């Protein structure tokens with residue numbers, strides 16, 4: 406699908422972002438391992454979370470809907486059944502990697518595959534620690550790529566230093582550790598999103614954190630956890646950046662998760678001088694939630710790297726766009742992980758934002774953005790990457806002419822109503 410977006414003279418209104426994608430995957434998987442019924446509200450609506458749901462159903466978990474509330478009937482640690490077909494994770498690395506942790510401990514064979522993009526993403530970093538735990542797991546390309554074949558086994562706890570800050574690998578190990586003999590400790594090079602840890606604790610699992618070290622004592626999650634999933638800060642980030650860079654904007658993004666391991670985008674926008682106000686901070690289902698008000702701002706350039714990167718990894722294309730409207734030169738370093746996301750997000754962000762008129766350079770581990778130029782608009786492509794498609798949509802709102810975004814339907818991975826919400830803001834309602 407080609408999406409045409411015209412530069413808009415005004416951005417006004419209130420947005421409720423979709424439920425958080427990362428939290429939704431975890432709520433589904435961990436409640437499946439618990440025994441009993443969990444009631445879930447505001448689950449993320451996108452294709453990625455649907456992939457996790459279909460895989461769990463194929464493993465014998467009953468997931469139904471009652472008047473907008475999702476009911477997960479957890480089967481307990483020993484209740485999963487062998488899938489009769491290949492499990493399809495689609496575009497979703499979170500589905501593949503977190504489920505691999507579960508499947509590694511099941512007494513049956515599973516094959517997990519994904520779309521072309523997912524089959525090109527690194528899986529050696531997943532296979533290695535799971536094998537140390539005793540898993541029998543293989544992948545294409547000398548055990549580096551999906552499809553994965555997993556023959557479940559009895560696992561043992563490990564002490565593992567993650568070579569990269571990855572919440573997906575950390576979570577896969579913690580999920581496998583629930584089934585293992587002996588304790589598991591995972592050490593992160595920098596803190597990554599901690600939704601798995603919060604939810605496991607809420608479900609009665611003993612998990613301790615000391616600095617960057619997390620220790621899990623194996624146990625069945627004793628209780629299912631009813632959750633109201635907060636709005637996704639990675640979706641909200643689109644509107645925060647739109648509001649900050651547009652000359653006539655006033656937007657409120659309500660009910661957004663602001664977990665400190667995810668809220669780097671708020672820190673960076675404030676550091677750049679954005680008129681961003683965090684309102685009504687509250688705690689819902691163990692996660693911090695707030696309403697975020699943003700309006701047109703005079704931004705200044707900033708430098709981004711180090712431990713901040715995992716706290717805003719998915720927002721970096723949007724931050725590059727914000728940098729192009731800031732006074733000065735913005736640099737992003739230490740972000741080489743972007744090269745192995747749904748697309749090579751350093752290369753694709755630089756290529757596509759350049760097409761629209763951004764003065765941006767590619768670096769091995771990041772980007773350099775020269776601010777202050779203004780955008781012309783033009784034709785660009787999503788590279789089948791939902792976060793890039795949404796960044797280009799926001800860029801189009803502040804461009805002078807019309808912008809055409811090819812393969813724009815890919816937003817459905819995380820935010821199916823993205824184009825409708827964008828339209829609504831431009832009409833000022």
Ligand code: S3P
Nearest residue numbers: 427499570571572573574718719
């Ligand atoms: C995610 C973790 C991050 C992030 C991805 C979602 C998660 O990936 O980029 O979009 O839900 O655990 P890594 O684990 O590869 O850092």
